Amino acid sequence: MADEQTPYNAGDAQHVKKRKRSAKTRNLQKKAALQALMSTPGGRAWIWDLLILTGYSTSSFSTQALVMAFNEGKRSLGLQLIGEINRISPELYVGMALENQAKDEDWTGDDTDLDGSNQERETT
Numbered sequence: 001m002a003d004e005q006t007p008y009n010a011g012d013a014q015h016v017k018k019r020k021r022s023a024k025t026r027n028l029q030k031k032a033a034l035q036a037l038m039s040t041p042g043g044r045a046w047i048w049d050l051l052i053l054t055g056y057s058t059s060s061f062s063t064q065a066l067v068m069a070f071n072e073g074k075r076s077l078g079l080q081l082i083g084e085i086n087r088i089s090p091e092l093y094v095g096m097a098l099e100n101q102a103k104d105e106d107w108t109g110d111d112t113d114l115d116g117s118n119q120e121r122e123t124t
Contacts, residue, residue: 035088044096045103047081054078 056078060071
């Protein structure tokens, strides 16, 4: 019976303190995991592909309500992920976008920059 946990009591200062500490630890772990994933080219490519699947940068509109709700749910997930990346470090998202823009250009043949311009790139 020693393994039984006492139910959480929001009126108990010790319970609240323990819950806050657990939440802080969990948030630090999630942040470290996302940073680790974003620190490798493969991780950034995987996140980018996931973001593309969410349709975060496209309209979720559909004349069918359930289709639109489904699309908006996917889009919302993508926006939340971008928000998390930007909370950690906005440079991570920008770097990922620039890396994958080149790959997307190879795939689509489009050489338009992220800002919509079509400038010649210097080659080194």
